[in-house]
Amino acid sequence: MSERGERPRCAWLGDARGALPVARALVEANLGELVVAAECGDLAGDLLALVPGLRLERDWESLLTRADLSVVVIASDADGVLEGARQLARSGARLLVWVGGSATRLFSELTLLDAESPGRLYPLLPQRHLPAVSQLADDLARQKLGGLLSVQFARTQPGIALDAATLDRDFLHDVDVLRSVLGHFEQLTAFRHADATGRILQATTTLGGPQLPPIVWQANPGGAGVWTLTLVGNLGRVEVAANDRELTLQRDGAAVQRWPWHDAVHGAARQTIEDALTGPLGADQPAGQRTTWDDLLRGVELLAATQESLRRRRTIDVLFEAPSERNLFKSHMTAAGCGLLLLTPVLVVLYLLVAAAFPLPEWLKIGLVILVFAPFGLFLLLQALVWITRPSAAEIVVQDGTPESPRAESPQT
Structure with a gap:
């Protein structure tokens, strides 16, 4: 609910039939006003039975043009719905994500958005x-x-x-x-x-x-x-x-x-929506x-x-580390470092073969050596950002809110 007690205007995106109890709880318990649905496929008839005046759209792009939407229920993990969820989250809408069977890719794609703006994403786990x-x-x-x-x-x-x-x-x-x-x-x-x-x-x-x-x-x-x-x-x-x-x-x-x-099931879905x-x-x-x-x-x-x-x-x-921008940055840097460790020796071998096969002027040899080692050297310089973004001891807390002393971090492979 909004701070003024008004029902939030909601959209539905996807065709997962397992998420239908969520729609029923949303409408029958008067928790939100379902005004538009997109890419709902065979679920359109069920949604229209719940909300006779529901507007049906063919794709998620139409939802971006509506400034009155505050909540979007994501009920699929299809490629189009995935991209729509990302764009809608960036537009400021709160996403209620139905947990299907093969949606792990959707969850990983949205994790960065949750790390940037905690509370914008909410998983629907009514059981x-x-x-x-x-x-x-x-x-x-x-x-x-x-x-x-x-x-x-x-x-x-x-x-x-x-x-x-x-x-x-x-x-x-x-x-x-x-x-x-x-x-x-x-x-x-x-x-x-x-x-x-x-x-x-x-x-x-x-x-x-x-x-x-x-x-x-x-x-x-x-x-x-x-x-x-x-x-x-x-x-x-x-x-x-x-x-x-x-x-x-x-x-x-x-x-x-x-x-x-x-x-x-209806009561659990209602509790989840609330x-x-x-x-x-x-x-x-x-x-x-x-x-x-x-x-x-x-x-x-x-x-x-x-x-x-x-x-x-x-x-x-099973080791779980809550996602954060710093952890994601470290993961990306680790992946880049592994790639450069493989690429640099290959470039060195290519340079030696070219230098042995063709007479090259001295200035060109120097330039090629710089091109071979510059990416790896730049990567090493960027490692300083890991220490620049290192949180203070006061910022390192465990999930129950008690302070935790910094621990040595093992390199990721």
């Missing part, structure tokens, strides 16, 4: 706001389960085999739920079992974190898509289960709590429930670690 998940987070915060002994997240997908893109999407949302209730993870081991034709029959990922037991995420093919999160502690057991009909929460010695699935439009809620909200762009980046890092673990067949240490 952490489901009522059963929120109650589970509260139980863990109050130590009602005591020390955790085991954690398992089991999910089924319809069909006789698992789809890789759907696996990535499900893992990204499920690991966000696990992070919201358990905290950060530092290690990951992934395994996938396939048949002779390459079809994936089972996917298992084991996560590890400080003072946590091994956390097992597992997906199997089966009937209708359902998921179950089970936590066992030395003081009790809690199980959260979901299917297309209902969401349940079962505690030891207590009656099963039930929510109709449609109502639970957080996105008004910022973090008050002090009564658990810290793990406040969503930031870093939450999405941590999920993407875990997804990338899964792929790395599958490729290398071993446990991967």
Whole structure:
């Protein structure tokens, strides 16, 4: 909401059907005024049913000409939508980004914008706001389960085999739920079992974190898509289960709590939109429930670690560093340095071959030597900028706001 209590005027960009509950929550809860949609494809009919007077545009460029838009929901990771998201973010609009299955490229492209202007981007991760998940987070915060002994997240997908893109999407949302209730993870081991034709029959990922037991995420093919999160502690057991009909929460010695699935999803989407439009809620909200762009980046890092673990067949240490302009500058300089280290010897060899094959005047030899080594010399001079942009000790803080002493930084390769 705006400071004057007015509903923000919103645009919709993309055709992801999974983001439709967000549109319903936005309109039905009167949280924003959806006035225009672009590149929505087959979703146009559903959006028009929600907002009969909705204006439909063919491409995102038309959204840039509207000065009345303050919020844009990004519901796709197509190339056109990616470029549109970048341009709209630079124009000052706040972006609510739906997390799909293969949108990691979109997230990395937008990360620099978030580093430049924190708070402009907000990931839509409604599953952490489901009522059963929120109650589970509260139980863990109050130590009602005591020390955790085991954690398992089991999910089924319809069909006789698992789809890789759907696996990535499900893992990204499920690991966000696990992070919201358990905290950060530092290690990951992934395994996938396939048949002779390459079809994936089972996917298992084991996560590890400080003072946590091994956390097992597992997906199997089966009937209708359902998921179950089970936590066992030395003081009790809690199980959260979901299917297309209902969401349940079962505690030891207590009656099963039930929510109709449609109502639970709608409430979670509404909570997500409220957080996105008004910022973090008050002090009564658990810290793990406040969503930031870093939450999405941590999920993407875990997804990338899964792929790395599958490729290398071993446990991967997950090291997350919050993005900043300085870190991005260091990454770019490292990439440039590696390229110059490869290019300079090649140019030296070419120069020697040319000088041996043709008689060159002295001034031309000097000029060629300067051209060969000038890029690398300029790069070495630019390394001084790393120290010029080095933050002071007072500026180096950890995420909980406590000061952290500067650490020696290892070179990136």
